[in-house]
Amino acid sequence: MRIFRPRARGGARLVPRSPLDEAVALYVAGRYAAAESAARDVAAARSWRPGDPHVPMALSVAAMAMGAQGRHAEAVAAYDAVLPDFARVFGAEGPQTLKLRSDRAQSTASLGRHEECERECAAVVLAATRGAGPEMALVADAARNGLIFALNGQGHHVEAEKAAREALSAQREPDRLGLVLRLGLARSLNGQARHEDALAEAERAGALRRGLPEEEHRPETGAVELAVATALLGLGRTGEARLQAATAYDACLAAFGPAHRRTEEAQALLDTIDAA
Numbered sequence: 001m002r003i004f005r006p007r008a009r010g011g012a013r014l015v016p017r018s019p020l021d022e023a024v025a026l027y028v029a030g031r032y033a034a035a036e037s038a039a040r041d042v043a044a045a046r047s048w049r050p051g052d053p054h055v056p057m058a059l060s061v062a063a064m065a066m067g068a069q070g071r072h073a074e075a076v077a078a079y080d081a082v083l084p085d086f087a088r089v090f091g092a093e094g095p096q097t098l099k100l101r102s103d104r105a106q107s108t109a110s111l112g113r114h115e116e117c118e119r120e121c122a123a124v125v126l127a128a129t130r131g132a133g134p135e136m137a138l139v140a141d142a143a144r145n146g147l148i149f150a151l152n153g154q155g156h157h158v159e160a161e162k163a164a165r166e167a168l169s170a171q172r173e174p175d176r177l178g179l180v181l182r183l184g185l186a187r188s189l190n191g192q193a194r195h196e197d198a199l200a201e202a203e204r205a206g207a208l209r210r211g212l213p214e215e216e217h218r219p220e221t222g223a224v225e226l227a228v229a230t231a232l233l234g235l236g237r238t239g240e241a242r243l244q245a246a247t248a249y250d251a252c253l254a255a256f257g258p259a260h261r262r263t264e265e266a267q268a269l270l271d272t273i274d275a276a
Helices: 021-028 032-046 054-068 072-090 095-110 114-130 134-153 157-169 176-191 195-210 214-220 223-234 238-256 261-275
Strands: none
Touching: 021 032, 021 054, 032 054, 054 072, 054 095, 072 095, 095 114, 095 134, 114 134, 134 157, 134 176, 157 176, 176 195, 176 214, 176 223, 195 223, 223 238, 223 261, 238 261
């Protein structure tokens, strides 16, 4: 059973039909509450089947949907509850389990637990690079992105910049990973008060986003505008910064709700601008 979605030529999905198709489709479409409900229904309907791998997988989709709604503490608790089942069903260092650990770690970062996120993402990268195959490579890439975010969250902006540039240098084609890496790089540059460079990277991220299908960049809703706003504020372009921050806030509020980490970050930036 796969959590990854490789594409055939022409963009056709190669993933076989699964009881989780509806829940995953709702999540990809940004209908997070409906995705959570659908995933829970799958888990409940199949809970009588001993060892059914769809049960822990469904609960992991529900956890992802909780996080996307800004319920980060609940998401971490849900990941904690299902992790032993993932290790038992998929193996302690199988790609499914490592992805779950990466997702959980990045939820801890949304709670401000950046040191914990850094440690876990580094461990996942190490484990994934010991494995082989495209799924392990995807897991390692996702964990590297979490590591960069955690470094920035601790103020280790030079280290975050180095990690982001190294990861970007390995990119072969524009995709969502490139988008999040550029956003991480922009965050690191803003953290170093290199606002011109940060603005340039944020604008590159925006150009990349425009070239991606909506389903691929939806999880980064508001992130480009937030990076641009932070850079503009650092450059003293307060009016432009407020416009971008307000756009980020409105987009995040609509997509994720008021308690999501990015919505709160956009609100905090607006408060800083208005208090100046």
